[in-house]
Amino acid sequence: MSLPLVREWTEPEIEEIVKMQKQYYTSMETRSVSFRRAQLQRLKEAVKRSEEEILAALYKDLNKSDVEAFTSEVGLVYQEINLTLKRLKKWTKPKRVKTALTHIGSKGWLQPEPYGTVLIIAPWNYPFQLVMAPLIGAIAAGNTAVIKPSELTPHVSKIIAKLIGDFFAPSYLAVIEGGLEVSQSLLKQPVDYIFFTGSTGVGKVVMEAAAKQLIPVTLELGGKSPCIVHKDANVKLAAKRIVFGKFMNVGQTCIAPDYLYVHRSVKPELVQAIREAVELFYGTDPVQLDRYGKIVNGKHFNRLLAYLKDGSILYGGTYNESLHKIAPTLLDKVSWADSVMQDEIFGPILPILEYEDLQEVIHTINSHPKPLALYAFTDSPEIQERITSSISFGGGCINDTLMHIATPHLPFGGVGGSGMGSYHGEYSFQTFSHYKSILKQTNLFDLSFRYPSSKNKLGLIKRIMK
Structure with missing residues (x-):
């Protein structure tokens, strides 16, 4: 059985992809709900057109039957996309919070925003679903994404590269195939978030690399269940x-x-x-x-x-x-x-x-x-x-x-040695979003006790804050 040829990516090429994605992200194109929905629908259409090829690749790499491959890989991807399309508008809305007594007249809310350019590193055991599930969350949250499929399932990796390459510009979504050297190059890049699924040992390597640049991570690991x-x-x-x-x-x-x-x-x-x-x-x-x-x-x-x-x-x-x-x-x-x-x-x-x-x-x-x-x-x-x-x-x-x-x-998601962070459904959107805290203060009146010049204010402050 002949294996698909894998393009050898150089570090400068990887750097250029990340640079392109960061520039595209700053254009604000990915931010609108209509754009995100369109990309999710486009992804679903890409999967539908490639469905038979995906199932064939899963059989070649892991000998998965059509039933198992569809139910545990392709079908779950459709479910995630469908739910996200249905709920996305609600998820993106700012969430109001209560106003404290000390902040009378103000309004506070949490506003979800994308991290920017995210890196998704996927494993070989469910090589299609474990690329697409986090990718759906990344798209829904408004990010651009660099995707690294597993080299141990080369047929699936090649299908993912073709599927993404045919339907999306690399400045938005890009698949980087390869082995250890490619992974090492990717972990040097100044991405804004890393989502890794794999072994606990490799998870430690990913977290160490992310720590050097203070990049937030989600680690989906394993352990003895x-x-x-x-x-x-x-x-x-x-x-x-x-x-x-x-x-x-x-x-x-x-x-x-x-x-x-x-x-x-x-x-x-x-x-x-x-x-x-x-x-x-x-x-x-x-x-x-x-x-x-x-x-x-x-x-x-x-x-x-x-x-x-x-x-x-x-x-x-x-x-x-x-x-x-x-x-x-x-x-x-x-x-x-x-x-x-x-x-x-x-x-x-x-x-x-x-x-x-x-x-x-x-x-x-x-x-x-x-x-x-x-x-x-x-x-x-x-x-x-x-x-x-x-x-x-x-x-x-x-x-x-x-x-x-x-x-x-x-x-x-896991806990301790089995990982950190979680995803699926709305939790995927939350994983790939930063929730900004915003307070809007009124100009209709001004509480003078907050200022240093106020006299006899300690008693009032104690009554409000105790």
């Missing part, structure tokens, strides 16, 4: 939803359940139900199934194979090296000392830990970096409250997996 199955859970339904969340995109999902904590009393039933769900979704030999995805490259494939040496394989464990495919695998008898429990797995391997005391689970999770997601399966409102209030995490679900990311009405 726990899934707790309590003894009162609906086990069969929990198994289906865990299999759905864990093995979508063969586990290459930042919010996939990374490991299971299951109550000892329901572990045998849950393991059996997971086996049945895997075979229902993917058959008895998923590695040979065309619509079952692949690991992105040899490096990640070999990294995952090493994890199969930890604990004992309870189910699955088969693989095809030439296809970079690994079957859904359950690992038993693992401990936190094993390599599979040290870093985010990002593959179709699910370690199972058992417990009797929920408090020990809470303590153990809290003793590790804060996860991007958490999932709890229990019918007890008290247990639900105990878990969600005792553990810090970016977002998650009760009695489900992944679905919190699919609604544009909930913000998506």
Whole structure:
């Protein structure tokens, strides 16, 4: 399979793109709501015209089936655009705030304004959706944008470059393809905002580079997202939803359940139900199934194979090296000392830990970096409250997996080591907007007690301000 040729961008060319975008931004062209709406409609039309090519590219790079590729990538982009078009006018309106007693006669409001030229650096696991979702927010807020797709999914990267290049001027939106050197050059540029999605390690590099120029950032990272199955859970339904969340995109999902904590009393039933769900979704030999995805490259494939040496394989464990495919695998008898429990797995391997005391689970999770997601399966409102209030995490679900990311009405983002900032729906608009505080004072009268020349004013000030 021939890979698309990638243009080699030089640092001076990248500097020129950023300079052009900054100049275009100062023209005020991007500020009007009508302009922003027109660009969002244009983006939607560009995606519609390229839809088949996008799906084909996702298949080439990640072996995603049309159904999975559309629902988890293209369809979510349409939803984001549609919601933004519907609500944009409301979002852009200044927001009035209350007037303090000390400020009688004045009016105060928050006025959203674009940051300017933003840099969006996207990952490879959802290489289309994780470019377009933040881009929609950047456009809606009135910014220009430089986009860096992942070089690990070259077919999708090429489609994004063509789609943006055919429909938008580079002074407004530009795609810069390339590897590490290109990323390093981009991080030197005086952009006004950086939106990065990727690993925690690279996120630290991005934040360090941004700090040198005091550039604000949103970091969408990852981590080991726990899934707790309590003894009162609906086990069969929990198994289906865990299999759905864990093995979508063969586990290459930042919010996939990374490991299971299951109550000892329901572990045998849950393991059996997971086996049945895997075979229902993917058959008895998923590695040979065309619509079952692949690991992105040899490096990640070999990294995952090493994890199969930890604990004992309870189910699955088969693989095809030439296809970079690994079957859904359950690992038993693992401990936190094993390599599979040290870093985010990002593959179709699910370690199972058992417990009797929920408090020990809470303590153990809290003793590790804060996860991007958490999932709890229990019918007890008290247990639900105990878990969600005792553990810090970016977002998650009760009695489900992944679905919190699919609604544009909930913000998506991490906390601590799993990231900072959030987006989706209105939260994307807010992420790419600075809210200016403005106070308009009246000229109809003037309160003299504020001035140094006023006499006997302390008593009045105390009465007003206490």
